[in-house]
Every structure is written in structure tokens, then in C-alpha cells.
Amino acid sequence: MSIMFSRALRTAAAAALLAGAGAPVAADEIFYVSGAVGNAVENFKALVKPWEEATGHTVTMVPMPASTTDQFAQYRLWLAAGTSDIDLFQTDVIWAPQLAEHFVDMTEIAKDVAPLHFPSIIESQTVDGKLVALPIFTDAPALYYRKDLLEKHGVAVPTTWADLTVAAQTIQDAERAEGKADLWGFVWQGNAYEGLTCNALEWVKSFGGGQIVEPDGAISINNPNAVAALETVKGWVGTISPDGVLAYQEEEARGVWQTGNAVFMRNWPYAYGLGNGDDSAVKGLFDVAPLPTGGGDNSSAATLGGWNVAVSKYSDNQEAAISLAMYLASAEAQKQRAINESNLPTIMSLYDDADIAAAQPIIPRWKDVFLQAVPRPSAPTKGNYNEVSAKFWSAVHSTLSGDGTAAENLELLQVELEDLKGSGW
Numbered sequence: 257m258s259i260m261f262s263r264a265l266r267t268a269a270a271a272a273l274l275a276g277a278g279a280p281v282a283a284d285e286i287f288y289v290s291g292a293v294g295n296a297v298e299n300f301k302a303l304v305k306p307w308e309e310a311t312g313h314t315v316t317m318v319p320m321p322a323s324t325t326d327q328f329a330q331y332r333l334w335l336a337a338g339t340s341d342i343d344l345f346q347t348d349v350i351w352a353p354q355l356a357e358h359f360v361d362m363t364e365i366a367k368d369v370a371p372l373h374f375p376s377i378i379e380s381q382t383v384d385g386k387l388v389a390l391p392i393f394t395d396a397p398a399l400y401y402r403k404d405l406l407e408k409h410g411v412a413v414p415t416t417w418a419d420l421t422v423a424a425q426t427i428q429d430a431e432r433a434e435g436k437a438d439l440w441g442f443v444w445q446g447n448a449y450e451g452l453t454c455n456a457l458e459w460v461k462s463f464g465g466g467q468i469v470e471p472d473g474a475i476s477i478n479n480p481n482a483v484a485a486l487e488t489v490k491g492w493v494g495t496i497s498p499d500g501v502l503a504y505q506e507e508e509a510r511g512v513w514q515t516g517n518a519v520f521m522r523n524w525p526y527a528y529g530l531g532n533g534d535d536s537a538v539k540g541l542f543d544v545a546p547l548p549t550g551g552g553d554n555s556s557a558a559t560l561g562g563w564n565v566a567v568s569k570y571s572d573n574q575e576a577a578i579s580l581a582m583y584l585a586s587a588e589a590q591k592q593r594a595i596n597e598s599n600l601p602t603i604m605s606l607y608d609d610a611d612i613a614a615a616q617p618i619i620p621r622w623k624d625v626f627l628q629a630v631p632r633p634s635a636p637t638k639g640n641y642n643e644v645s646a647k648f649w650s651a652v653h654s655t656l657s658g659d660g661t662a663a664e665n666l667e668l669l670q671v672e673l674e675d676l677k678g679s680g681w
Contacts, residue, residue, distance in 0.1 A: 290346035390585035391602035395561030441496030461557035463550030478670035486662035529598035
């Protein structure tokens, strides 16, 4: 599909430029707004180059802060103002219900390619029967671990959070005794932002504590299993995790990990390719596994992430923007992202692609992680999701910071969410 699409673009562009009537095709400059972590800006330039050459258009990325919370706030300001300055928005999987009214309906345009993607992801971007964003890659976090250090100290890959706590402390203590004073057992994302919602949802769900708000709208967060999960994590701060972890987002955690100063890390797939880069102190020394469980009959939980591309209704260059959106969602572009950035494709057939497996052997294996993915409660809370998430991460951050117990903070959170629900979500 993608090869045919690319050839069609090139053929159409060439035909227009060489037509005897002679008027040159007007070239549009498309402005694409996106969060940027790692080498995102440089990789994006390479990614869109074939499309630029085929169409004659150009693309300028407008980089945003890495924090999805900050991104969403800026997006809402731009879209509420009806700005035509941005043509395409790269959107988080949870934003479709909240921003749908501002985006072009791609249902008819993408009707032949939508079936190639995971159905659940297409469904997540469909609001009131309208496909408002096209998937470009999906996301599910995993446990990164230093296989060399685990082997050195005779420690197995942990499958429960209790096992991870012991393993991280054991290796941290042993390595520090050998002079590695900066080594920490476990790094993750503890700042008060959407990333903490993702981490905490995984802890709570893997302890059997539910999904904050269940698919039927029931508020479930105030329960003993959720309390146990947060009290467990609270015990990591200052022991196997630095006190500063409560200010970490993805890049801060990756920075500690990639310099060789952590045994375990929770992070998204993008960190895999960067961790094996030539400038990485851990190149070839690590592997990944599903996130641990809370023990018992509980299973691993990995927050469903992923990114999509939506065309603004206010764009003055909608035709070119739609063309770029289709290209970015294509197998051609997704394959390039997978190989160069270790991003997980949303097109099912790419998990069997030999080139991807050769360049990023972890991607076929990540299907096991993806199968444990759990959605954030954006569907049942609809337009109120961001407020629900903010209340949740605030309660979690307070707990981890020592400002009240998990039981106290979750009881208060339950009341706040019931009030919010009562006002109509």
C-alpha cells in the first residue's frame, strides 16, 4: 500500500510539473506541531523528505515541550482560537474525544487503509462516527534492565514489583560497594504530569486495584489494592530511586539510564533505539521485559500510549495536510519510524516485516508487551479526562512526596471524582 501511495505521489507531482500547459504547481509550507524527545526533530526531517520530494511541498515541525500535559494545554489554546498557523497536530491517543470538533473527518479519505491498522486504535480515534486522527505509531512501556549487571550478581529478571525492589536494592548496594556511587536501582517518571498517571495506572492495575474509572464509569480508585500499590512505590523514593525521581519525566529517566547509572528503568519504546546508539554507555548491555505485577493472580499492566496525526479544520492548506497525514500513517513511514526510532507500528503486518526485525529485533517481541496494554479512562470520562487525570496524578504525587498517606489521598480523590462526575461527564 505505501509503495503504491508513494509512487502515486511521485507520478502525480511529476505529471503536474511537466504538463504542457505549464503553470507550476503551487508549493505549500505545512506546519506540523509535535512533542519532541530524543532525536525527534532530526528524524522527522528524514521521515518527510520523500513526501516533500514527491509533492513539492515543505514541512516545518513546530516542536513542543516533552510534557504531554503542556502540549495539550497549548493545543487547546490554538484550536480554541481557530488558528490557521498549524496545519497538522500530532495527538496523544487520549485526546480524540476532547479535540474532535476541531479536526477534519478522515473516515472517507482513509476508508481503504484504516483496516490495515489495529482495530482498537482506529476505534480510539473515532468520535461520533468520525475518524478524526490517523494512527502513526503506538506505544506501551516496558521494564528496561541491565542484563550484564543481573548476570554479574546472579539476579533473575523480576516478574513482581516485590522482586524488582529486592533486585534493585541488591545490585545497587553491591555496585556502590565497588565504587559506583551514582548508580540507582530503578528510575521512572514521577513528576506531577500525565506521565505519572501512566506509571501509577500501571502500579494500581497490576496490584488488582482497577483503572481509576472503569469502562462503565464507576469510580474505583479508592480500594486497598490501590493503596498497597502506592505505598509500595513510596518506599522506593530515596532507597532504590533518587529523591529527584519525583521531578523526572521520560527524558530525565532516560538520561540517568543511558549514562549507565540505573539498573532498571520504566520507559517507552523510543528509549530502546537511543539506548543502543553509539553515544550510549549501555549499548548492547540491556534488554526489556513486561512490567512486573503486584503478585498473586494479577497480571502485568502497561499503559496504552500512541500518537496520531490530525488535520486542523482551520488550516488553509487542507489538501496538502491531508496528503501528509496519509503518508505519515502509511506503512512506508511507519516502517521508517520503526527502524530509525524503534516506534511501534499500528499497521499489523509490520510486526512480521523482516527489515524491521533485523534493525530492531525488539519490535516483534513488543507484541507481548502490547497485549498487556491498559487504556487510560478517557472514554468514560470524555471531555473531563484531563481534569480526572490531573486530580489522580496530584493525589499520587502527594502520596509519594510524603504529603498524606495513600489511604487518605485516595479517599479524598474518590470524593473529588464523584463531585466531578455528578456535575456531568
